[in-house]
Amino acid sequence: MVAWLQRLVLPPMVMAVCAAGMTATRWLAEEGWQDNRVMLWTAGALAVASVLIMFSASYAFHRAGTTLHPQKFQQVSALLVNGVFRFSRNPVYLGQVLLLAAWGLLLGGIGVWLWWGLFFAYLDRVQIPREETFLRANFGQDYDVFCRRVRRWL
Numbered sequence: 001m002v003a004w005l006q007r008l009v010l011p012p013m014v015m016a017v018c019a020a021g022m023t024a025t026r027w028l029a030e031e032g033w034q035d036n037r038v039m040l041w042t043a044g045a046l047a048v049a050s051v052l053i054m055f056s057a058s059y060a061f062h063r064a065g066t067t068l069h070p071q072k073f074q075q076v077s078a079l080l081v082n083g084v085f086r087f088s089r090n091p092v093y094l095g096q097v098l099l100l101a102a103w104g105l106l107l108g109g110i111g112v113w114l115w116w117g118l119f120f121a122y123l124d125r126v127q128i129p130r131e132e133t134f135l136r137a138n139f140g141q142d143y144d145v146f147c148r149r150v151r152r153w154l
Helices: 003-008 011-028 037-064 091-107 112-149
Strands: none
Touching: 011 091, 011 112, 037 091, 091 112
C-alpha cells in the first residue's frame, strides 16, 4: 500500500467511515431512529462497556510506556498480558467493534450491519494480522504463549 494511504488507514478512521456509512444507509432507508427501549438500553450498555474497555487498555499502554498507535510498531516496547489483556489480545479493537455495534443498534435496520461487518473484517483480516506478525517477530515465544492463553477477541 502507498505510504501516505497507510497513514490514513487507521482503525479509528475506518471506524468513522463505517459509522458514516451506517448513518447514510439508515438515512437512505428513510426510517427514524430506533425507539425500542430495550435496544436503546442495550446500545447504551455496549457504548459504556466499549469506552471502559478502551480506556482500560489505553491506560495499560500508558503505564507500560509503550505505544498505542497501530502503525508505530517500532515503538512497541512491552507485551501487555495483564489487566484487560487477560481477556482479549485486542481490547482496543474490541471496544471499537462494540461501540460501532451500539451505533448500529441505535440506528436500527438491517443495512447498517453490512458496515459493521466491513469494519470487523478489516480489523480481523488486515489490521490485527499485521500487528500479530510484528509481535510474534519481536516477542517470540512469549507472544505465542500469550496467544494460546488469550483469544484474539474474547
